[in-house]
Amino acid sequence: MRIAVPVSAPSKEALMDEKFGRAQWFLIYDSQSGRYEVVENPGFEASSGAGPAAVQTLRNHSVDVLLAENIGPKAKDLLAVAGIKAYEDYSGRGEDAIREFLTSQGSR
């Protein structure tokens, strides 16, 4: 499983970016390998369609789960089409959000 979190700086200690579509980076955790990576979201400054571009980025990196503070309705629909499960109300440090999620899933 690959879990992504929008972050405000390219590090796993970074705080989450509250605007999912406008985040410059995504922190991705791969539960198979136990590794973290940071990928850039090229659409973060797009004047149109930042949401779709962000979903595309996630999809390109084979993300299964997105944790975010909040996600707009259009982006939510598109995430569903992309087959990415999205969970809201996460905040704080990116790494902590991922841990919290894994704990809640009981699959650490």
Added chain:
Amino acid sequence: MAVRIALAGGKGGTGKTTLAVGLARAFVSAGERVSLLDLDVEEPNAHLFFKDLREVSRREVLSSVPVVRQEDCTACGRCRDFCRFNAIVVFDKAIVLEEFCHRCGGCVLVCPEGAIEEREVVIGEVVKAVGGGLELVSGWLKVGQANPGPVIREVKAEGVGGQWLVLDCPPGSGCAFVESVEGADLLLGVVEDTPFGAHDFRKAVRVAREMGIDVLVVVNRYGMGNGEVLRVCEEEGIEVLAKVPFREEVHRSLARGIDPYSASGELRAILDSLRDALMARVRG
């Protein structure tokens, strides 16, 4: 030749529609033929101020949207990379997101498989009605459609019956605004006497001036703020044609849909003098 007066506010909620309706009615009361065009097609509301509207025509507005033939798409992603509106995503196949698509047609051309074709869909409606002594043409953009341009153009093509065309323009200073004020003889900025919105208004003014359109101003809710907006007008060299003081009772009547020209004697007098000022300016 008809005279086109575009009313715009930079941001929304400045009372622009109220003044557009009021001004249109003031022209009617001077015996002029008037078309009121509601170009705020994402949220048309001028019709709410009329009790006696009789619909005379209703037309659908079509526009072509790109559609991907799934069986021919190889998911190469060229269409997505081309689309600067991010209106295409490619998961297993390309998907066009209509609400972001601006109909540039580019994706159709760049697809190496010829898998994208354009199909006509209904994106909105134009309704013409008569009432209150004038002709009202309203445009409606369907929810989920990104591009109001074709609807705005259709409203402008329909609303040509008057000697005076009063254009209720959309907020902002983007494509919809430009499309709306294009060809206007003058732009009447409706600004509130508050510190908010000065920035948006300045932007709209710059855009209009770049298009070669003269800008004049009506200050609405005068007395509510600190006069900041008057300073902005002075800085920009914009003549203030009228100041509409804020009156609680009038505000409440308008919220109930009372026509602004009948809402109060004071407002009527202001609208009449605004009309006279415009007539004098245009006809010399």
